[in-house]
Amino acid sequence: MIKTHFKLILIPILLFSLMACDQQPTADAVQTNYSKKMWSFISEMPKVELHIHLEGTMYPETVSILANRNGFDYFKTVKEVQQSLDSRPPGLFGFLQHHEKQVSVLQTQEDFYTVVYDFLKNCKDNNIVYVEFFFDPQIHTSRGIAFNDVLDGILAGREAGEKDFGVKSELIMSINREKTVESAFKMLKDAEPYKNQILGLGLDNGPEEGNPPAKFEAVYALAKNQGYYLTAHNDVDEKDTVEHIWQSINILHLDRLDHSLNAMEDFDLLREINRRGLCLTGSPVQRTTDPEPQEIERIRFLLQHNICVSLHSDDPGEFASGYLSQLLFNFQQSGKFTKRDMVLLMLNAYEAAWLPINEKKMYIDEFKTWAETQGVNIGEHYFNKHKL
Template sequence: MKEFIQSLPKVELHLHLEGTLEPELMFALAKRNDVDIPFNSIDQVRDAYSFHNLQSFLDIYYQGANVLINEQDFFDLTWAYLRRCQGDNVLHTEVFFDPQTHTARGISFETVVNGIHRALVQGATELGISSKLIMCFLRHLDEESAFKTLQQAQPHRDKIVAVGLDSSEIGHPPAKFERVFKNAITLGFLTVAHAGEEGAASNISEALNLLQITRIDHGVRCSEDETLVKQLVSERIPLTVCPLSNIKLKVFDTMAQHNIVELLRKGLCVTINSDDPAYFGGYMVDNFSAVANAHPMSKMEIAQFTFNAIAASFISKSEKERLRIVTQSYLDLHP
């Protein structure tokens, strides 16, 4: 099964670029940009990546982002992730970035988005990996900051396919950003939102009803509301689940307790993703393997995560069909 998972075509829909900042790159960028970081070695950085909840993770996450200053830094960050995708046979990825994390430090929106975009374009031509870029609003900041960020994004509409909502879920319900998302939809952006990770299932319903989102990021706590589960099944609303992240942040104590396979077998459009892999201990193959090792599954069930991700992606119908054929061909050769 290990070899099957390694070579299985994959599509990733829930990945924070800032969360791919490996300790080695953090040190290299800190040195290049003459940025002081409170660590004396790469091992110290790895030790700091041990945290006990979402907030303690976010604290080190934002601290690490301080080394990202120039357009080349954002290119290098994105390119390093794309090389990981190549190794894990990820054929398409839809990545998040948090502009407010950087503009608050005096880094221009253009610097961030241009560095990322340049790497994504190069990834398509040199690595054969297609991609889409999703801009997230930080939900612990206010509505005014989100509106300002949406305005900054408008000149880059050709680079950004959707807007999302991430950061601390507790105390920051979807309703806080209802007007922002309504405006974003008017401007032509697609919409996603983190909900039902550390927050209750009601956040999922609220995100669907108030923000008019097309895809739920995380969403594992939907199982608390059977009516909601039935809605997700009937409307084929995708969940971008991040298994290793959920264990690291104590959403579930063990992978054996994780509900992703149960949700898959109930007919939900669940997908496997790596979230913030530098911090949570693994990229796509690691996440697929962790789920398969904890839950006896058939190859068809494992491949269904890819088929679901293809269906849930923001690419064209023709490109979805191409990826479906590639995945089915692989499955046919490895029954």
């Protein structure tokens, strides 16, 4: 009662003061207000994350904790990790230089547990309702860590994280493309006892030159027979990347394409991607030294041409763009995308997810209902053109 009375007095006073000052809000104030509302819209959006590497989710704080836990003589402080991140040369090579050094701090089952558990907590904080995440066994087994230790740690962390944070997650096991075909076959063999716990097979790392998708044709054929969903990275602007995307769909018979944004350079390829109902997982990441998120215009082009492209954080611990809410917000602000654009991009992620059909429909219905409460009505027709 007291509160209501107070409001009744306060509102006229505020109105009077505004009128008396005859003050129009400044352009900056309008922009700030708009940005605040957009941040609420994006951070509250129920999200799907499909392109995120477990080993790249570690923040410098976690890297430093694990480095000390395991007695390393580098990355002992957060500052040291951050300096290494800030001084990376641009491009895939520079990224991998730091990434591989950072990965080495992961040593035990407990370390993998810690990283998965922290990662799922961050997913909850970003309103991610479903995540499919990559892990790279070969980068660990080649350092003498047992495949079972990697998997047992990940699975225990996932179980605890799902229980505590309610985030549903699935695993994509990635081949390191610079390693041999025999090594990839061995990884598949090692994974056999865990097959029911691993949903998909991916291909990442580098360099891509000399390690095209076709190199792993026989491995992918076996994985398809074993029931894995299939995807592979074609990083942006790598040598022969358009040819590699063609190989990905014609030789590896992928179910989804990671990055692969250079497809926009070949209209026959885009038509084929659409005909097969394939989706592209884009990642407009941003380093501290980047003036804006990468790949804004390529993603805009693909969205405008009705290609199923979605946005993902890739390695949130190693980029200034961070986890999905921040990445989406940076992307929206820099590219001046509308709320509808952002909803369409997220719907593409839902569509690209490897969920059972009924479950996917349920997630999509819930997401569309949420979008309607935000004033964005997509209608029924949107998904008819892609496979669902």
